[in-house]
Amino acid sequence: MDFLELVRATRTCRIFRQDEGLPEGSLTWLVECARLAPCAGNAQALRFALASSPAACRAVFPALKWAALYKDWDGPAEGERPTGYIVIVGERGKRTNLNGIDAGIAAQTIQLAAQTRDIGSCILLSFNHETVAQALDIPDTMEPLLVIALGMQREVRVADTATDPANLGYWRDDKGVHHVPKLPLKTLILSNK
Ligand SMILES: Cc1cc2nc3c(=O)[nH]c(=O)nc-3n(C[C@H](O)[C@H](O)[C@H](O)COP(=O)(O)O)c2cc1C
Secondary structure, three states: OOHHHHHHHOOOOOOEOHHHOOOOOHHHHHHHHHHOOOOHHHOOOOEEEEEOOHHHHHHHHHHEOOOOOOOOOOOOOOOOOOOEEEEEEEEOOOOHHHHHHHHHHHHHHHHHHHHOOOEEEEEEOOEOHHHHHHHOOOOOOEEEEEEEEEEEEOOOEEEEEOOOOOOOOOEEOOOOOEEEEEOOHHHHOOOOO
16 A cells, blocks of 8 residues: 555544454554654663453553543444553653653554554543553553554544644544544645745
């Protein structure tokens, strides 16, 4: 697939084919992709906590806050939930800004890699840190920075060209398609000498 098409297809996914689960080894393959991603000073300060068993997934799920703009939707129902999680972890209170940037790069690497295998994903910054740390035995000296929820994708998502910069909220149409407005290129490029 052309890289631009891959990036276009890699829209946040919040509804999954829960009954299918993830192919064996998916999560470790995704971390292998993140392992090779760039990071500041090549410090490789991030660590990854994985959940793939039904019990671990059940323990992580209640910690997550889904789609703040969908006020009347509490997240995926039973049967549509993620079947794997990768939690990006950093040392508590250390290298905070750089870890945040590195975590973003690792997360996007994971999202793009997942999409190549029909695996949908959602990066979550809004989650209960204690619940996630407890569920995945993350020690007190470390803190979860981002959760990436993963599963075989069911939700149909499309990127639209935004017509109004003041109206960038994602929305669902009457067929349940999730629309994500993205600003046009000419708005983004400040200068091009
Ligand atoms: C740093 C970051 C934090 C996010 N946190 C959440 C979150 O807590 N819950 C959620 O449902 N989506 C979360 N998202 C997904 C965004 O809502 C999503 O990326 C945005 O709506 C744009 O859609 P797109 O990913 O399809 O381009 C987050 C995304 C990023 C990059």
